[in-house]
Amino acid sequence: MEMRCSVGAQVLQILGLVLFLGIHCCEAIARHTFVIKETPYTWLCSTKSILTVNGQFPGPTLYAHKGDTVTVDVYNKANYNITIHWHGVKQPRNPWHNGPEYITQCPIKPGGKFTQNVTFSLEEGTLWWHAHSDWSRATVHGAIIVYPKNSTSYAFDKPHVEVPIVLGEWWKQDIVDIYDEFRESGGDPNTSDAYLINGQPGDLYPCSKQDTFKLAVDYGKTYLLRLINAAMQDILFFAIANHQVTVVGTDASYTKPLKVDYIAISPGQTIDLLLEANQPKDHYYMAARVYSSAAGVTYDNTTTTALIQYKGRYTPSSPPPLPYLPYYNDTASSVNFTGRLRSLARGDHPISVPQNVTHKFLFTISVNTFPCANDSCAGPNGSRLAASMNNVSFVSPSIDILQAYYHRIKGVYGNRFPSEPPLKFNYTADYLPLALETPQNGTEVKVIEYNSTVEMVLQGTNLVAGTDHPMHLHGTSFYVVGWGFGNFDKKKDPKNYNLVDPPLQNTIAVPKNGWAAVRFQAFNPGVWFMHCHLERHLTWGMEMAFIVKNGPTPDSQILPPPPDMPPC
Numbered sequence: 001m002e003m004r005c006s007v008g009a010q011v012l013q014i015l016g017l018v019l020f021l022g023i024h025c026c027e028a029i030a031r032h033t034f035v036i037k038e039t040p041y042t043w044l045c046s047t048k049s050i051l052t053v054n055g056q057f058p059g060p061t062l063y064a065h066k067g068d069t070v071t072v073d074v075y076n077k078a079n080y081n082i083t084i085h086w087h088g089v090k091q092p093r094n095p096w097h098n099g100p101e102y103i104t105q106c107p108i109k110p111g112g113k114f115t116q117n118v119t120f121s122l123e124e125g126t127l128w129w130h131a132h133s134d135w136s137r138a139t140v141h142g143a144i145i146v147y148p149k150n151s152t153s154y155a156f157d158k159p160h161v162e163v164p165i166v167l168g169e170w171w172k173q174d175i176v177d178i179y180d181e182f183r184e185s186g187g188d189p190n191t192s193d194a195y196l197i198n199g200q201p202g203d204l205y206p207c208s209k210q211d212t213f214k215l216a217v218d219y220g221k222t223y224l225l226r227l228i229n230a231a232m233q234d235i236l237f238f239a240i241a242n243h244q245v246t247v248v249g250t251d252a253s254y255t256k257p258l259k260v261d262y263i264a265i266s267p268g269q270t271i272d273l274l275l276e277a278n279q280p281k282d283h284y285y286m287a288a289r290v291y292s293s294a295a296g297v298t299y300d301n302t303t304t305t306a307l308i309q310y311k312g313r314y315t316p317s318s319p320p321p322l323p324y325l326p327y328y329n330d331t332a333s334s335v336n337f338t339g340r341l342r343s344l345a346r347g348d349h350p351i352s353v354p355q356n357v358t359h360k361f362l363f364t365i366s367v368n369t370f371p372c373a374n375d376s377c378a379g380p381n382g383s384r385l386a387a388s389m390n391n392v393s394f395v396s397p398s399i400d401i402l403q404a405y406y407h408r409i410k411g412v413y414g415n416r417f418p419s420e421p422p423l424k425f426n427y428t429a430d431y432l433p434l435a436l437e438t439p440q441n442g443t444e445v446k447v448i449e450y451n452s453t454v455e456m457v458l459q460g461t462n463l464v465a466g467t468d469h470p471m472h473l474h475g476t477s478f479y480v481v482g483w484g485f486g487n488f489d490k491k492k493d494p495k496n497y498n499l500v501d502p503p504l505q506n507t508i509a510v511p512k513n514g515w516a517a518v519r520f521q522a523f524n525p526g527v528w529f530m531h532c533h534l535e536r537h538l539t540w541g542m543e544m545a546f547i548v549k550n551g552p553t554p555d556s557q558i559l560p561p562p563p564d565m566p567p568c
């Protein structure tokens, strides 16, 4: 594939910019090598070995233009099974290279290799990639930047500089031990020790003075911050002291410009922000901290920071100003931001919201408990914590669903995922009978016809502890046409749907004891995972999969499996 440097020629007047373009355009080569390996890292005065890609943390950024295909050779040089997922990349007709373990592939074993094509189609903006096996995504993740096609431009004035901002979460202990202990105990996982901005905690932690991401800015310039929440367990609030930011995109789709003082970002979600360096020259903190709505669930209450440093000669304030961030359980502030996102929906960036639907699904999303022998588990009253969708707590199969579907292997999964909650109750009541807490185990999928149009209402429940659930769908994005608190009312609520400019997302934070309604067209045949992007809920079973059947023509059918699929 040729280098795409022609745009660089148009901006010869600013050397720095040319360099910047030069770097980004020439990294858009078609083939990359990802070597997964153990790498020693030191933060907060303790050293441990983490899994990385190519020794980098966060991992390397992938650059592409809309419509490109990028090939990645993934080598597993670690001692654990691993898979890599391209979060938000639709991968048309190619579920084989999507990545979730035991859903579309078996993991790459130590010493193994798997070549994945990352096929961009409608996406434009920021996405990310991450491991999709056990909890390895804690350190195995990185940004994906999708530029407009060469002859087209952004939906906003071209920023002077672009910066990926990857929000992460850090445990001093080995993540494998955290995960094993968590599974073993049946309770909540140990809370993390720090949040990170671009791999660094910032100087509000003990022993982290040097470990701060710094962004030097020129007064008067505009910066495009490509924010990714790669944290494991919580939604985060994020803000920059003394600066408003303008949201211009989410999940690789343009939004109407939205000027705000703070944002809320879910694990899995990406948000593109414009930052104008228009304040008095000084140093300013950007900061992120948890939004955690579940009563009684502990969380990492630390604040991670990075620094915006204006260039020039002056004496910076000491300490630099910190931004205001909403309180940790401020649900109103979270939905107040998330509920204001709108698709750009402009002539040059049209949208197509399904106006009529062929399937209406209502899926409850619940935290649950299983009884535990002698009440000896670490969940409430000695129970084992679990989670479910429509009361089915997902059990991972031992060979992947895609393979079983394609080769018609029986006994791997069932196609009886319920369209409606099997148990109807007042989902969001303050007190719910204990008997409702226990789900069924199962490996059930929902099979839908090619090109059907789906409305899916995700209904939170107050079982065990009501909380927000950032629900993520593979293989397509959906329009978030409505949301609310309490129980979804199928007569009243659809009247208030936004079918004009709803945001197009791949992850939606369903609010605590509330619901969200999404619509999508099933134009992508394959097996597509749907799950809560809070890692503990995913491990507990808050997931299911859609099978979108083949269409009538060869170009509406799943591609044949690549020859190097990792063996099960």
Ligand code: C2O
Pocket (backbone or CB within 6 Å): 085, 087, 100, 130, 132, 268, 472, 474, 529, 531, 533
């Ligand atoms: Cu971010 Cu199933 O993925």
Ligand code: CU
Pocket (backbone or CB within 6 Å): 468, 469, 470, 532, 533, 534, 537, 542
């Ligand atoms: Cu959840």
